[in-house]
Amino acid sequence: MAVVPYKDQNENKKSQVAQMFNNIAGKYDFLNHFLSAGIDIIWRKKAVKLLAPSNPKIMLDIATGTGDFAIEALSLNPDNIIGVDISEGMMAVGREKLKRRGLDKKIELLYGDSEDLPFEDNTFDAITVAFGVRNFENLPKGLSEMYRVLKPGGTAVVLEFSKPKAFPMKQLYQFYFKNILPVVGKFVSKDRAAYTYLPESVQAFPDGQEFINIYQQVGFKSTKWHSLTFGISSIYTGKK
Numbered sequence: 014m015a016v017v018p019y020k021d022q023n024e025n026k027k028s029q030v031a032q033m034f035n036n037i038a039g040k041y042d043f044l045n046h047f048l049s050a051g052i053d054i055i056w057r058k059k060a061v062k063l064l065a066p067s068n069p070k071i072m073l074d075i076a077t078g079t080g081d082f083a084i085e086a087l088s089l090n091p092d093n094i095i096g097v098d099i100s101e102g103m104m105a106v107g108r109e110k111l112k113r114r115g116l117d118k119k120i121e122l123l124y125g126d127s128e129d130l131p132f133e134d135n136t137f138d139a140i141t142v143a144f145g146v147r148n149f150e151n152l153p154k155g156l157s158e159m160y161r162v163l164k165p166g167g168t169a170v171v172l173e174f175s176k177p178k179a180f181p182m183k184q185l186y187q188f189y190f191k192n193i194l195p196v197v198g199k200f201v202s203k204d205r206a207a208y209t210y211l212p213e214s215v216q217a218f219p220d221g222q223e224f225i226n227i228y229q230q231v232g233f234k235s236t237k238w239h240s241l242t243f244g245i246s247s248i249y250t251g252k253k
């Protein structure tokens with residue numbers, strides 16, 4: 014059974030996820046940095062750096078949300094970046110941010126579902142996804158679509174929460190994720206379920222080697238997995 018935000022609703026995971034991100038869009042950036050004590054910014058920087066050797070020019074950021082990963086990817090000096098997402102609310106916040114910072118010529122945010130990407134085969138030099146794949150309704154489908162639109166020789170970088178395995182980080186993390194994060198998240202975002210869905214979806218997500226197995230099954234080669242901050246997050250890279 015898929016983990017969904019609103020268990021009393023009948024809509025599929027995709028529409029519930031879009032609804033949830035529309036609800037919390039205005040508070041998303043603040044909560045992200047506050048609840049992670051800013052570590053999410055360091056994780057995005059590390060993930061983007063892994064793409065530097067390939068010097069990508071045309072990039073796609075999937076599940077772009079308010080565009081933070083796409084903005085970080087500008088450090089690679091690409092010609093342009095397209096960000097896609099299913100939450101118009103998140104992209105509205107993102108578009109405002111891009112305009113304010115004068116980045117709206119370099120980064121374009123478009124409606125797009127990771128499981129049915131509106132692009133030709135072999136279009137992008139590099140693809141990024143941060144904290145998105147856990148929300149996909151059909152993970153193998155989303156990853157195969159990434160593979161399809163990536164150019165041969167291109168690299169995909171996935172940043173996602175994972176589960177720390179060792180004492181005492183495992184216990185501390187579980188306490189924080191189950192007891193503190195949902196309370197603060199609900200209070201600030203006013204969404205009853207979003208920050209309960211977060212730990213539940215991380216728990217259900219196939220992290221580490223399990224993720225690498227799926228990554229390889231859809232075709233990615235030279236796959237690598239980097240664990241960050243005691244395993245709280247992981248970066249997965251793969252080539253076409």
Ligand SMILES: C[S@@+](CC[C@H](N)C(=O)[O-])C[C@H]1O[C@@H](n2cnc3c(N)ncnc32)[C@H](O)[C@@H]1O
Nearest residue numbers: 034076077078098099100103126127143144148
């Ligand atoms: C946790 S946010 C991450 C946003 C951004 N990448 C970041 O690093 O802050 C997850 C985003 O994934 C988007 N998302 C979930 N399922 C998606 C799908 N099937 N296709 C495209 N975007 C999706 C959500 O709408 C949401 O904006």
